[in-house]
Amino acid sequence: MTCNKRELSNTSSMGEFLDGLKAVTPLALGVASFATAYGLLARKAGLSLFSLTLMSLLVFAGTAQFLTISMLISGTPFILILFTTFVVNSRYLLMSASVGPYTRKWGTKWQILLSFLLSDESYALTISYFIKNGPSKYYQLGVSLGLYVEWAIFSVIGGFMGPFLGDPQTWGLDFALPATFIVILVPMITAWKHIMVCFATAIFSIIGLVFLPTKWYIPFATVLGTIVGGLLEFWKRK
Amino acid sequence: MIIEIAAITFFTRFVFAVKPGKAETSQEWRKSYLPIAIFTTIIVPSLLAPYGELELSIQNEYLIAGIVTLLAAHKKKNLTHIVIIGILVVFLLRFFQY
Numbered sequence: 001m002t003c004n005k006r007e008l009s010n011t012s013s014m015g016e017f018l019d020g021l022k023a024v025t026p027l028a029l030g031v032a033s034f035a036t037a038y039g040l041l042a043r044k045a046g047l048s049l050f051s052l053t054l055m056s057l058l059v060f061a062g063t064a065q066f067l068t069i070s071m072l073i074s075g076t077p078f079i080l081i082l083f084t085t086f087v088v089n090s091r092y093l094l095m096s097a098s099v100g101p102y103t104r105k106w107g108t109k110w111q112i113l114l115s116f117l118l119s120d121e122s123y124a125l126t127i128s129y130f131i132k133n134g135p136s137k138y139y140q141l142g143v144s145l146g147l148y149v150e151w152a153i154f155s156v157i158g159g160f161m162g163p164f165l166g167d168p169q170t171w172g173l174d175f176a177l178p179a180t181f182i183v184i185l186v187p188m189i190t191a192w193k194h195i196m197v198c199f200a201t202a203i204f205s206i207i208g209l210v211f212l213p214t215k216w217y218i219p220f221a222t223v224l225g226t227i228v229g230g231l232l233e234f235w236k237r238k
Numbered sequence: 239m240i241i242e243i244a245a246i247t248f249f250t251r252f253v254f255a256v257k258p259g260k261a262e263t264s265q266e267w268r269k270s271y272l273p274i275a276i277f278t279t280i281i282v283p284s285l286l287a288p289y290g291e292l293e294l295s296i297q298n299e300y301l302i303a304g305i306v307t308l309l310a311a312h313k314k315k316n317l318t319h320i321v322i323i324g325i326l327v328v329f330l331l332r333f334f335q336y
Contacts, residue, residue, distance in 0.1 A: 093254050096252065
């Protein structure tokens with residue numbers, strides 16, 4: 001983005017907020033189908049419409065919610081559900097550490113709000129915007145709130161319409177999420193070092209998937225992949 | 239139960255955001271490598287093991303659709319189109335397999 005754009009959007013916090021909302025539209029389909037599928041599965045697992053909506057409003061984490069539902073179905077002990085939630089959400093530790101240096105300057109209220117609304121998608125959009133245009137709390141709020149509202153609405157729709165929609169797998173809608181993540185990742189790769197980090201992380205994640213229990217491969221591969229990136233950087237400076 | 243899950247989720251999103259980082263000087267490289275590592279970690283196992291078990295075959299529609307989506311994302315700019323292409327590939331592969 002150009003400097004002009006930055007100056008322009010800086011003059012209006014509303015403009016940045018709307019930019020954030022607009023940025024969500026390409027992801028809308030992926031999020032909507034994921035949320036609908038969640039609502040559908042939650043009803044199948046025996047959750048009431050109220051509980052599944054409450055979960056979307058309070059937890060607002062797709063993967064964790066899906067895992068909880070599937071563990072509820074398989075009768076997993078509560079403590080293991082909590083533990084798995086922590087493991088699968090451990091990526092948020094890294095994401096929040098990554099946006100922390102920006103959000104810290106905006107005060108506790110903003111930090112609580114933006115942390116609560118942090119998700120894979122909002123992180124991806126926000127961090128690429130911050131790198132290009134500099135930090136903006138209103139942009140992050142626009143992105144996060146757009147995703148939050150959409151997630152809640154489509155969870156309810158899924159819960160309501162579940163029995164009539166049939167199986168989302170028949171239509172390939174379950175692929176919307178991985179496809180969305182691929183679309184987010186590809187523009188981030190702009191150098192050979194990025195490709196090497198991708199490959200290293202891919203190998204670590206497969207090793208982790210095969211040899212580590214449940215979702216432990218997530219923190220394992222993310223940390224090791226980032227270290228590989230750091231080493232490449234260090235090696236280049238030497 | 240929902241409250242506890244929500245609390246854990248919020249904790250993971252908040253704790254490192256407030257901790258004044260000593261590592262802030264090294265944030266520069268983390269900014270660009272961390273997101274790549276995170277998304278690779280989410281994507282790769284979901285393509286290679288969509289149902290939990292490693293499945294390196296052409297029977298794995300996620301793997302084929304993933305490769306097509308990757309190529310599309312490399313060539314095209316419109317995000318919605320790329321996602322639709324991916325979904326369409328999975329739909330067609332399933333349609334013809336059954």
